[in-house]
Amino acid sequence: MDLWRVVCDAPSVSGDEGPLADAVEAALRACDHLTVLRDGDAIVARTTLGRDRRVVVAGHLDTVPLTDPPNVPTWTEGTGDDAVLWGRGTVDMKGGLSVQLALAVELTDPVVDVTWVFYDHEEVAAHLNGLGRLVDHHPELLVGDLAILGEATNAGIEGGCKGTLRVEVTTTGVAAHSGRPWMGVNAIHAAAEVLARLDDYEAQDVEVDGLVYREGMSAVGISGGLAGNVVPDLCTVTVNYRFAPSLSLEQAEAHVRELFDGFDVRVTDAAPGARPGLDAPLAREFADTVQALTGVAPAAKQGWTDVARFSALGVPAVNFGPGDPLLAHKDDEHCPVSDVRTCYSALRSWLAG
Amino acid sequence: MDLWRVVCDAPSVSGDEGPLADAVEAALRACDHLTVLRDGDAIVARTTLGRDRRVVVAGHLDTVPLTDPPNVPTWTEGTGDDAVLWGRGTVDMKGGLSVQLALAVELTDPVVDVTWVFYDHEEVAAHLNGLGRLVDHHPELLVGDLAILGEATNAGIEGGCKGTLRVEVTTTGVAAHSGRPWMGVNAIHAAAEVLARLDDYEAQDVEVDGLVYREGMSAVGISGGLAGNVVPDLCTVTVNYRFAPSLSLEQAEAHVRELFDGFDVRVTDAAPGARPGLDAPLAREFADTVQALTGVAPAAKQGWTDVARFSALGVPAVNFGPGDPLLAHKDDEHCPVSDVRTCYSALRSWLAG
Numbered sequence: 001m002d003l004w005r006v007v008c009d010a011p012s013v014s015g016d017e018g019p020l021a022d023a024v025e026a027a028l029r030a031c032d033h034l035t036v037l038r039d040g041d042a043i044v045a046r047t048t049l050g051r052d053r054r055v056v057v058a059g060h061l062d063t064v065p066l067t068d069p070p071n072v073p074t075w076t077e078g079t080g081d082d083a084v085l086w087g088r089g090t091v092d093m094k095g096g097l098s099v100q101l102a103l104a105v106e107l108t109d110p111v112v113d114v115t116w117v118f119y120d121h122e123e124v125a126a127h128l129n130g131l132g133r134l135v136d137h138h139p140e141l142l143v144g145d146l147a148i149l150g151e152a153t154n155a156g157i158e159g160g161c162k163g164t165l166r167v168e169v170t171t172t173g174v175a176a177h178s179g180r181p182w183m184g185v186n187a188i189h190a191a192a193e194v195l196a197r198l199d200d201y202e203a204q205d206v207e208v209d210g211l212v213y214r215e216g217m218s219a220v221g222i223s224g225g226l227a228g229n230v231v232p233d234l235c236t237v238t239v240n241y242r243f244a245p246s247l248s249l250e251q252a253e254a255h256v257r258e259l260f261d262g263f264d265v266r267v268t269d270a271a272p273g274a275r276p277g278l279d280a281p282l283a284r285e286f287a288d289t290v291q292a293l294t295g296v297a298p299a300a301k302q303g304w305t306d307v308a309r310f311s312a313l314g315v316p317a318v319n320f321g322p323g324d325p326l327l328a329h330k331d332d333e334h335c336p337v338s339d340v341r342t343c344y345s346a347l348r349s350w351l352a353g
Numbered sequence: 354m355d356l357w358r359v360v361c362d363a364p365s366v367s368g369d370e371g372p373l374a375d376a377v378e379a380a381l382r383a384c385d386h387l388t389v390l391r392d393g394d395a396i397v398a399r400t401t402l403g404r405d406r407r408v409v410v411a412g413h414l415d416t417v418p419l420t421d422p423p424n425v426p427t428w429t430e431g432t433g434d435d436a437v438l439w440g441r442g443t444v445d446m447k448g449g450l451s452v453q454l455a456l457a458v459e460l461t462d463p464v465v466d467v468t469w470v471f472y473d474h475e476e477v478a479a480h481l482n483g484l485g486r487l488v489d490h491h492p493e494l495l496v497g498d499l500a501i502l503g504e505a506t507n508a509g510i511e512g513g514c515k516g517t518l519r520v521e522v523t524t525t526g527v528a529a530h531s532g533r534p535w536m537g538v539n540a541i542h543a544a545a546e547v548l549a550r551l552d553d554y555e556a557q558d559v560e561v562d563g564l565v566y567r568e569g570m571s572a573v574g575i576s577g578g579l580a581g582n583v584v585p586d587l588c589t590v591t592v593n594y595r596f597a598p599s600l601s602l603e604q605a606e607a608h609v610r611e612l613f614d615g616f617d618v619r620v621t622d623a624a625p626g627a628r629p630g631l632d633a634p635l636a637r638e639f640a641d642t643v644q645a646l647t648g649v650a651p652a653a654k655q656g657w658t659d660v661a662r663f664s665a666l667g668v669p670a671v672n673f674g675p676g677d678p679l680l681a682h683k684d685d686e687h688c689p690v691s692d693v694r695t696c697y698s699a700l701r702s703w704l705a706g
Contacts, residue, residue, distance in 0.1 A: 162532065164532070164582075178569060178571045178593040179515065179595050179655055179656040179657060180569070180656070180679075181570075181571045181595075182556075186551075186572060188548065188551075188572035188574075188575050188590070189548060189572055191575070192545065192548035195541065195542060195544055195545035195548055196545045196549060198539075198541075198542050199542040199543075199546075203534070214533075216531060216533070216534035218531045218539055218584050219539060219578075219585070220541075220578050220580070220585065221585070222541050222544070222575050222577045222578060223575065223576055223578075224574065224575045225572075225573050225576075225591060226573075227573070228519055228573055228591065229517075230573060231573070232574070240581060240582065242531060242532050242534075269581065302533050303533065304532060
């Protein structure tokens, strides 16, 4: 727990991960059982024990910005089993990160080979993501039979992640002076139908490999209008579709185009989901271990996480970390100490064998 | 016609009316039958013949910006009765302005007293409007039994003008991550009902003092959205209501609030309309003169014009000027020479008696 506080109290807002990365690198390089590589502010430390299976455990070093006034150093409320650590990063994701760092150092002789990945720039634009950079520069270092990402899951297994597709749905019209609107065609009025379809849309719950993903179809932006006295000739609705990992990007796009049939639809951003992968033997074994310890069955991860990057490499991946994901990025970010203990114990007992 | 070209070829985009105002002032000051006052780039020239009735004839000196390349000097296409003058200001409103300037100089002994008003800054923000400034500084100079504004009307009488009311209709919700939209309430989806009411709205044709005004209810802007992955908590639709002059501002606002019952409505801008005033004896007399000459009956003015400023002073006011109002501000602005002749003849014959 002391390590958790130390890691949290070393601010590492995206772009400023350097000092924390230096400290992590130094701790890992001091371990004879690890082979260490650094790429920018990402660090990969691997055991090479010749085991027949390899597990990748990954977590990001960065956090979203601090609050004003700053919510670090962290502080503890409550005692014993009720103790809670408050402050930036306690949930996203320095709890999972400190568990991973502690075990990387302690587990000199795990039953499987382990690749420990610490990376930068997870909380900002996708093209800066340190794990994505490692995939580009050293894909061979990320290969394994199972990847475990320490993002917050309330210390339960959350499998896979949903995909995300962002489109612009546009309506067009004919501009005119608003004193003579009958001379034009109002593109904003034409968007009534777009919003009606969104408002009427019933999002599906989709079961994939035994886990249920709740889909969502949300307008995330709308804009239109030229001036206060002009009938507008263009209105753009930006829609974000979060879809179950049983759909491919192509299927997701087809679904959105069908929903907005008759309107101009342009895809602006897309990332595939990741299937939960709990049908893989090693993943099943890990899930059973966690469930035996916590009594909580695996669930679907509703957000998009970097497990999709492993999934794209063909590595089954699950999320498993302390803290309530709904508190990530919030001003009142806080995490039960017991969650961190649970994750530490589960991962240690499984890897130590 | 030569005067019209000279006036058009003296560029006077809003803010740069000075040289044209200087020339107009000099021409008027040379007339013994006129008393001249200048206020900024506005000029008021009055006869003081002791007639029992007074007519105000007003027009603005400024134009919207030139095209690129510039559409002045003007040029003529066609000949004789088919001649058309092309270029900036030919419609809005140097045709009416040159008619007014010619008659101000020529009519030394009109049958009614006449107040000739030339003013600046009509094409820009209302608070800069030169006629508005004259209303503030010299309201007594604008009083009369009838005001005639030389804005383009295809050389027919257009009475009054519609009022305009601008409101923001807002919907609110609860922000959430778009990966978990069920945790929030989408304000853009909630705006579906606002747009549906606009799309379903049937604008009325309203008869006022014998003229028919076509109302309009137009969305002129819409905005909402925080980020590409956030369910938005606010959406704002800007609506412009153009209403018949039989409605007061208060009645117009009540109508809009009724239409958007259940939503938050905030008025951001409002200007009353002006009744056509054709029930006033002098206005009727003028309308009959024009109709006898052109065969065209008076019609309603659909746009908002400065006649409303006279109406607010209690002076009945009509629009009467050469050119098609739909060509105002357009790159292909052009006006038949015959329109200018018609306006000149009608106004001259009526004022000369």
